Amino acid sequence: xNRKYIYPILIIIVSIGFYYFEGYLETxxxxxxxxxxxxxxxxxxxxxxxxxxxxxxxxxxxxxYSEKHEQAEWVAYELKSEHLSKNEFKRPYFxxxxxVRSTSADWRNYKKSGYDRGHLCPAGDRRFxxxxxxxxxxxxxxxxxxxxxxxxxxxxxxxxxxYWAKRYDGVYVITGGVLxxxxxxxxxxxxxxxxYFYKIVYDHSETDPKIIAFLLPHQDAQKPLQSFVVSVDKLxxxxxxxxxxxxxxxxxxxxxxxxxxxxxxx
Numbered sequence: 001x002n003r004k005y006i007y008p009i010l011i012i013i014v015s016i017g018f019y020y021f022e023g024y025l026e027t028x029x030x031x032x033x034x035x036x037x038x039x040x041x042x043x044x045x046x047x048x049x050x051x052x053x054x055x056x057x058x059x060x061x062x063x064x065y066s067e068k069h070e071q072a073e074w075v076a077y078e079l080k081s082e083h084l085s086k087n088e089f090k091r092p093y094f095x096x097x098x099x100v101r102s103t104s105a106d107w108r109n110y111k112k113s114g115y116d117r118g119h120l121c122p123a124g125d126r127r128f129x130x131x132x133x134x135x136x137x138x139x140x141x142x143x144x145x146x147x148x149x150x151x152x153x154x155x156x157x158x159x160x161x162x163y164w165a166k167r168y169d170g171v172y173v174i175t176g177g178v179l180x181x182x183x184x185x186x187x188x189x190x191x192x193x194x195x196y197f198y199k200i201v202y203d204h205s206e207t208d209p210k211i212i213a214f215l216l217p218h219q220d221a222q223k224p225l226q227s228f229v230v231s232v233d234k235l236x237x238x239x240x241x242x243x244x245x246x247x248x249x250x251x252x253x254x255x256x257x258x259x260x261x262x263x264x265x266x
Contacts, residue, residue: 065100
């Protein structure tokens, strides 16, 4: 064969090889984000349903990403008592989440927007290792938050959940913004600004399982946290998410309709 044809043919063969190899890697990575492909631990057993079909499993939390709103509709993780740490790590830069098929929103959307990049899985809940801490700085784990809200009642609730994690030897947390069609947005990728944020805390102890849920207006608030307690059923109405689909139906019905603070030490 004429030498002048050999090199172009080799280049084509190598290019095709890389194309299929990359496809193989993407398929392997996609296997980790398909609902139902979860490990058999409580952290995965309690995953909510996804209205978007885009569930991302990270090492230290999981999420369901909404491309429409460029943020997670929920983030879920287990906060064990042994996770609680006062380690002080250098704050890393925010990075896009490449496990999201379209990648998560760029951090620059928040620049000069007037809103904080509010963590959903708090960095303070993941100080037990630098890798866990750094992982919370993916932009799929943040939502636009008013600074007074972020540093105020949202921070108070995060601290209270750490207190419960220690007191009850671990809790399971689900959190996010209430995403709807009527929200304002920021940045060139139109990141939605929720009007409300929620947190659900589940103490899944075998002897006395209990649950408490909060719905917080996205504004500065000085009221006690107890003022914002709602039922999980209420949050499911607002979000369209089934938060505890895998629980026994009787247990699910009982704890999801409750809007009480009974059993929770404030």
